[in-house]
Amino acid sequence: MSFLNFFNRNRSAPVARERLQVLLAHERAFAGRSDLAERLQKEILAAIAKHIPIEGDKVVVRLERGEQVSTLEIDIEVPEQALAR
Amino acid sequence: MSKVVVVTSGKGGVGKTTSSAALGAALAQAGQSVVVVDFDVGLRNLDLVMGAERRVVFDLVNVVQGDAKLPQALIRDKRLETLWLLPASQTRDKEALTEDGVEKVMDGLRARFDWIICDSPAGIEKGATLAMRFADQAVVVTNPEVSSVRDSDRIIGLLDSKTRRAEGGEKLEKQLLLTRYDPARAARGEMMKVEDVLEILAIPLLGIVSESADVLTASNLGFPVTLHNPASPAARAYADAARRLMGEEVTVTTPKEKKAGLFGRLFGKRVAA
Numbered sequence: 001m002s003f004l005n006f007f008n009r010n011r012s013a014p015v016a017r018e019r020l021q022v023l024l025a026h027e028r029a030f031a032g033r034s035d036l037a038e039r040l041q042k043e044i045l046a047a048i049a050k051h052i053p054i055e056g057d058k059v060v061v062r063l064e065r066g067e068q069v070s071t072l073e074i075d076i077e078v079p080e081q082a083l084a085r
Numbered sequence: 086m087s088k089v090v091v092v093t094s095g096k097g098g099v100g101k102t103t104s105s106a107a108l109g110a111a112l113a114q115a116g117q118s119v120v121v122v123d124f125d126v127g128l129r130n131l132d133l134v135m136g137a138e139r140r141v142v143f144d145l146v147n148v149v150q151g152d153a154k155l156p157q158a159l160i161r162d163k164r165l166e167t168l169w170l171l172p173a174s175q176t177r178d179k180e181a182l183t184e185d186g187v188e189k190v191m192d193g194l195r196a197r198f199d200w201i202i203c204d205s206p207a208g209i210e211k212g213a214t215l216a217m218r219f220a221d222q223a224v225v226v227t228n229p230e231v232s233s234v235r236d237s238d239r240i241i242g243l244l245d246s247k248t249r250r251a252e253g254g255e256k257l258e259k260q261l262l263l264t265r266y267d268p269a270r271a272a273r274g275e276m277m278k279v280e281d282v283l284e285i286l287a288i289p290l291l292g293i294v295s296e297s298a299d300v301l302t303a304s305n306l307g308f309p310v311t312l313h314n315p316a317s318p319a320a321r322a323y324a325d326a327a328r329r330l331m332g333e334e335v336t337v338t339t340p341k342e343k344k345a346g347l348f349g350r351l352f353g354k355r356v357a358a
């Protein structure tokens with residue numbers, strides 16, 4: 001163990017603290033609304049399905065929770081012929 | 086042919102989640118495609134240990150209940166292309182899982198991955214029995230300590246009676262992963278020796294992982310230890326264990342007590358080799 005290592009070896013703790021703060025803030029805020037992503041996906045799908053035919057498994061919802069903002073990314077694979085009309 | 090591996094123990098807190106993440110990452114680092122499945126419904130932690138906690142949208146329960154398709158619930162690791170996570174639900178309980186539902190998920194995963202690593206919850210209730218139900222082989226995580234060894238014996242009994250394989254008269258390979266081993270304490274006779282545990286449980290040894298600060302650091306940072314510090318003794322033990330899972334012959338090295346350096350001696354700390 002080097003001198004430097006010795007004094008620095010606990011520096012992962014602040015990272016752990018920060019990760020937990022972000023995560024728990026979200027979990028507390030969304031308590032009781034855990035189906036939000038599910039509902040969002042269903043409603044977005046329903047809205048799009050009125051105009052173009054898409055399949056349920058061609059939709060991917062990605063989420064990245066951040067401290068100030070979170071990003072919700074919805075990726076929908078649309079078959080060529082659906083747009084060609 | 087894909088393999089379903091359950092990481093189980095009976096007793097809580099022995100290192101199942103840590104080991105699932107480390108073995109999964111080690112297999113992916115060896116070029117295999119891997120999904121690690123969190124069966125600890127209601128108390129998920131694998132997402133945190135793997136650093137994917139900010140990206141969970143859907144989970145195992147959503148897929149089992151048909152609210153999401155399997156590809157929508159899978160999260161790809163940001164560091165390893167071939168490593169994926171299927172998270173557990175944080176807000177439901179284990180009763181939300183059904184045997185039929187889990188079987189369909191396992192079939193879906195078999196079609197996509199070489200390895201399906203199932204991180205079992207502690208206990209012998211529904212979550213634990215469903216995690217092992219469709220396994221081809223088992224990693225029994227044990228600490229060298231009386232209650233952990235006893236609970237492992239109980240789990241081995243369940244693996245031999247309550248799994249699909251056992252019921253069909255097929256062999257289910259079980260291997261022992263001894264974790265949180267402290268060579269100094271074993272040398273002083275304060276902790277059960279590797280041979281003692283092996284003799285009692287009578288299953289082959291997959292590996293020995295020492296008690297180590299690297300494991301804690303890695304999970305603080307959200308990295309499996311084999312990714313965070315591949316040269317550390319714990320990471321090497323997991324990487325070797327992964328190679329044994331893949332069928333390679335690698336001799337198991339028992340961690341030895343290492344003479345502490347000046348700093349270690351000053352602070353009265355012993356380091357595991």
Ligand SMILES: Nc1ncnc2c1ncn2[C@@H]1O[C@H](COP(=O)(O)OP(=O)(O)OP(=O)(O)O)[C@@H](O)[C@H]1O
Nearest residue numbers: 097098099100101102103207265295296297300301
């Ligand atoms: N080799 C090790 N050295 C030091 N700490 C370890 C080691 N293995 C696991 N731990 C620590 O022990 C604790 C329990 O580990 P883990 O969560 O992996 O256990 P578990 O069996 O999954 O628990 P549970 O039964 O609650 O699911 C964690 O804090 C983890 O960091």
Ligand SMILES: [Mg+2]
Nearest residue numbers: 101102125130
């Ligand atoms: Mg766990």
